Every structure is written in structure tokens, then in C-alpha cells.
Amino acid sequence: MLADGTVLHHTHGAHGHQHSHTQTKAVLNRMARLIGHLESIKHMIEDGRDCSEVLVQLSAVDSAIKGVSRIILKDHLEHCIVDAVRDNDQEALDQLNRAIDRFIK
Secondary structure (H helix, E strand, O other): OOOOOOOOOEEEOOOOEEEOOOOHHHHHHHHHHHHHHHHHHHHHHHOOOOHHHHHHHHHHHHHHHHHHHHHHHHHHHHHHHHHHHHOOOHHHHHHHHHHHHHHOO
């Protein structure tokens, strides 16, 4: 990992394949904003702000989390899964299927 949080590659599965990701920095930036947003919602609750306002902000966080998940999924498909198909890595494909099942619940 670079100082700015960019991951150049990671090892995947029992086969030890390494995969590059292009969206790591964008994901980390979005996660930092999400954490800040959650902290502000926590303060809203502590300050006794209107429940409707809190719910609107929680809805925004929910949408942002889904957006980050989509970025990670696309990056994973473009890199890890392309490599897994090329290398006939059934374990990686099975892991993707399990992750998608959890993601779309």
C-alpha cells in the first residue's frame, strides 16, 4: 500500500494470484467521507435533532455505501474476476457468487 492508500495489488485465494485495483484511492476517499457523515449523524442524535432529519441523513449514507459497494464490485470484476476466468480459478468465482448473494439481499 502506498502512503496515499493506493493498493497496487493483493493476493487472492489459495492460488496466490495477485491482482491490481484502480479504484482503491477513490474508495478510501469515499469511506472517509462516509465516516465523517456518520459522525455528524451521531452528533445530530446526541443533540436531539428531529428524527426526520436524522432519517434523511441515514438514507444518504445508505446510498453512499451502496455506491462504494458498486465501485468495489466493478473494480473486482475488471481485475480479479478477469484473472480468475483466465486462470480457471473456480474458488475466486465461487467467492464472487457468495459476495453477490450477500450484496443483493
